Amino acid sequence: MKRVVAAIIIQKGRILVCQRSRHQTMPLKWEFPGGKIEEGEQPVQAIYRELQEELGINAEIGDEVSRIVHEYPNGTRVELRFFLVQEYQGELQNIIFRDIQWADRGQLPSFDFLEADRELVRAIAEGKLLGELTGPIDSQQH
Numbered sequence: 049m050k051r052v053v054a055a056i057i058i059q060k061g062r063i064l065v066c067q068r069s070r071h072q073t074m075p076l077k078w079e080f081p082g083g084k085i086e087e088g089e090q091p092v093q094a095i096y097r098e099l100q101e102e103l104g105i106n107a108e109i110g111d112e113v114s115r116i117v118h119e120y121p122n123g124t125r126v127e128l129r130f131f132l133v134q135e136y137q138g139e140l141q142n143i144i145f146r147d148i149q150w151a152d153r154g155q156l157p158s159f160d161f162l163e164a165d166r167e168l169v170r171a172i173a174e175g176k177l178l179g180e181l182t183g184p185i186d187s188q189q190h
Contacts, residue, residue: 054082118164
């Protein structure tokens with residue numbers, strides 16, 4: 049099973065979402081930044097390293113907010129651990145993605161997320177997870 053970490057980066061009630069490039073596996077899908085846990089690496093070390101590599105930031109890694117095991121139709125199994133990030137040092141840079149955007153939680157379902165992320169995206173959008181950090185859903189979005 050592939051072990052993966054991802055960051056839910058929240059600033060001013062909005063969440064950072066990233067679009068994969070055309071050259072990555074599952075091209076042009078949206079995701080939360082992160083990547084594979086390397087051999088001998090702890091999950092918190094992995095997400096810290098990934099955020100440096102992908103976004104050029106030194107993040108303060110918060111709590112693990114969700115853990116999902118997902119099996120893709122091709123049989124690939126992945127364990128995803130999502131960590132909260134509310135503070136970081138450095139200028140946010142788009143180093144590897146096609147696009148990065150700040151989104152309100154109610155907007156998240158409109159992005160074409162990776163299949164493994166969709167359950168979490170729905171929970172955040174509905175306010176079941178991180179609702180106190182992302183603010184109320186605007187009634188115009190229903």
